[in-house]
Amino acid sequence: MPAPFSAKKGLATRESLTPPHEEEEEPYSRSHVSQASVWKSVLAGFLAAFPTVLLLFLFKSFSMSKLFSAALAMLVMTRSTSSWRVDTHHHVLPPMYLEAMEANGGEPTGYPMPSWSLEQSLSSMNKVGTSISILSLSVPGVAIAGTGMEARTLARDVNDYFGNATTESNVSERLGFFGALPDWRDVNGTLAEIDYLYEAQQLAHGVSASTSYGGQLLSHDDFAPIWQRLNDYHALVFLHPTSLPGEPGSIAGALPDPIVDFPLATTRAAVDLVLSGRFGQVPDVDVILSHAGGTLPYIGTRVIGSLAIPEVRSKVQVDILQAAAGFKRFYHDLALSSTPAQLNGLLDFTEPDKILFGSDFPYAAQYAIDALVLQYEAFVRSSPRGYKLTNDVLRRNALRLLQKHQQGKKFEERTAFEVVNGLVS
Numbered sequence: 569m570p571a572p573f574s575a576k577k578g579l580a581t582r583e584s585l586t587p588p589h590e591e592e593e594e595p596y597s598r599s600h601v602s603q604a605s606v607w608k609s610v611l612a613g614f615l616a617a618f619p620t621v622l623l624l625f626l627f628k629s630f631s632m633s634k635l636f637s638a639a640l641a642m643l644v645m646t647r648s649t650s651s652w653r654v655d656t657h658h659h660v661l662p663p664m665y666l667e668a669m670e671a672n673g674g675e676p677t678g679y680p681m682p683s684w685s686l687e688q689s690l691s692s693m694n695k696v697g698t699s700i701s702i703l704s705l706s707v708p709g710v711a712i713a714g715t716g717m718e719a720r721t722l723a724r725d726v727n728d729y730f731g732n733a734t735t736e737s738n739v740s741e742r743l744g745f746f747g748a749l750p751d752w753r754d755v756n757g758t759l760a761e762i763d764y765l766y767e768a769q770q771l772a773h774g775v776s777a778s779t780s781y782g783g784q785l786l787s788h789d790d791f792a793p794i795w796q797r798l799n800d801y802h803a804l805v806f807l808h809p810t811s812l813p814g815e816p817g818s819i820a821g822a823l824p825d826p827i828v829d830f831p832l833a834t835t836r837a838a839v840d841l842v843l844s845g846r847f848g849q850v851p852d853v854d855v856i857l858s859h860a861g862g863t864l865p866y867i868g869t870r871v872i873g874s875l876a877i878p879e880v881r882s883k884v885q886v887d888i889l890q891a892a893a894g895f896k897r898f899y900h901d902l903a904l905s906s907t908p909a910q911l912n913g914l915l916d917f918t919e920p921d922k923i924l925f926g927s928d929f930p931y932a933a934q935y936a937i938d939a940l941v942l943q944y945e946a947f948v949r950s951s952p953r954g955y956k957l958t959n960d961v962l963r964r965n966a967l968r969l970l971q972k973h974q975q976g977k978k979f980e981e982r983t984a985f986e987v988v989n990g991l992v993s
């Protein structure tokens with residue numbers, strides 16, 4: 569990559585707390601607005617006018633993707649040095665995981681398996697302007713290997729792979745990870761792996777967990793010792809959706825589970841944790857919900873309202889105020905979730921300091937990540953509330969959360985210039 573950062577002057581207003589729409593109104597009258605900034609405004613206006621569906625269609629169908637990639641590259645290049653991204657939703661498929669998938673019947677959600685390598689991750693990160701990614705397995709994760717010794721070994725191998733990649737690779741300073749755990753129904757195996765991550769290895773920034781195991785939501789009594797142990801270590805939990813009960817592909821006889829069921833699974837898990845009182849018992853645990861909280865911002869108020877029904881209230885462990893406070897504790901990533909409906913929903917439901925950037929690489933194809941990042945940028949520049957969600961805000965949220973939960977591996981604030989120099993040296 570060339571070093572284009574001298575072109576970034578003129579973007580100062582974007583980094584300040586000035587609502588960007590004020591800048592939009594008369595972009596040409598500001599003497600300090602660079603050509604790149606004008607271009608960004610034009611592009612943002614164009615993108616804001618496009619619903620996601622058309623955007624994706626354009627990206628995918630008409631060789632437009634090269635043009636848009638160039639546009640995205642320009643956005644990245646002209647971005648202020650302080651606004652590179654931190655991606656907390658970035659998946660890997662290391663060799664031992666692929667072997668376990670192969671040996672156990674393959675990807676069970678009906679979603680096509682992406683190809684992956686560390687080089688592909690880095691290339692995607694450079695493209696969208698990500699300086700740091702926190703690696704994790706997606707679902708089914710280690711549970712693909714069952715609930716016995718084979719799965720325990722797989723979890724350990726994956727965590728050692730993560731440990732190596734984030735300390736020994738030549739890009740280690742840009743990588744962290746959420747440790748893999750066995751299926752929680754193997755309670756002892758899960759406790760042992762948590763101990764390994766926090767006492768022996770001490771590199772992970774948290775653990776990843778599925779929204780349910782064997783159809784059991786996470787407040788289940790069997791899982792209580794796991795929550796207790798996570799609380800003892802003040803762990804960060806990256807909650808990843810998994811399939812709901814029912815036949816895979818039962819929607820329209822074809823739709824992979826992630827499309828509709830995953831946001832619902834996230835919603836069920838979040839509501840279960842809060843209303844069961846389990847979340848209240850683990851005040852030192854932070855939880856990241858994937859994909860803008862699934863449908864939680866959309867129906868959370870309906871859940872809170874249900875506590876006004878005496879028959880419901882008498883059976884759950886929290887009152888209306890406690891439930892509202894519990895929901896506010898969640899962090900949310902923006903993986904594949906940057907439509908105005910999703911971003912406005914989050915801003916209605918939670919505080920901007922709980923929102924993180926996520927890409928869902930490589931399950932999200934690069935063209936989809938490009939489209940959704942550009943759509944997010946368009947919201948930031950065009951919506952009256954966009955200034956609340958600038959990339960600076962998202963990056964600071966992520967760094968603050970990671971620093972709160974760090975062990976032996978620490979992330980510094982780094983400038984884009986240093987990152988790119990690191991890449992080309």
Ligand SMILES: *[C@@H]1O[C@H](CO)[C@@H](O)[C@H](O)[C@H]1NC(C)=O
Nearest residue numbers: 725726727728729730731732
């Ligand atoms: C991690 O690195 C160590 C030391 O280089 C090596 O022995 C081990 O096999 C590696 N583990 C994985 C899972 O890559």
Ligand SMILES: *[C@@H]1O[C@H](CO)[C@@H](O)[C@H](O)[C@H]1NC(C)=O
Nearest residue numbers: 753754755756757758759760
């Ligand atoms: C889990 O470990 C405890 C104590 O370490 C032991 O008493 C118990 O039998 C184990 N449970 C299983 C299912 O292995």
Ligand SMILES: *[C@@H]1O[C@H](CO)[C@@H](O)[C@H](O)[C@H]1NC(C)=O
Nearest residue numbers: 687737738739990991992993
């Ligand atoms: C890191 O090493 C790989 C080969 O293992 C190489 O292709 C890549 O260019 C290196 N990256 C940097 C930043 O040195």
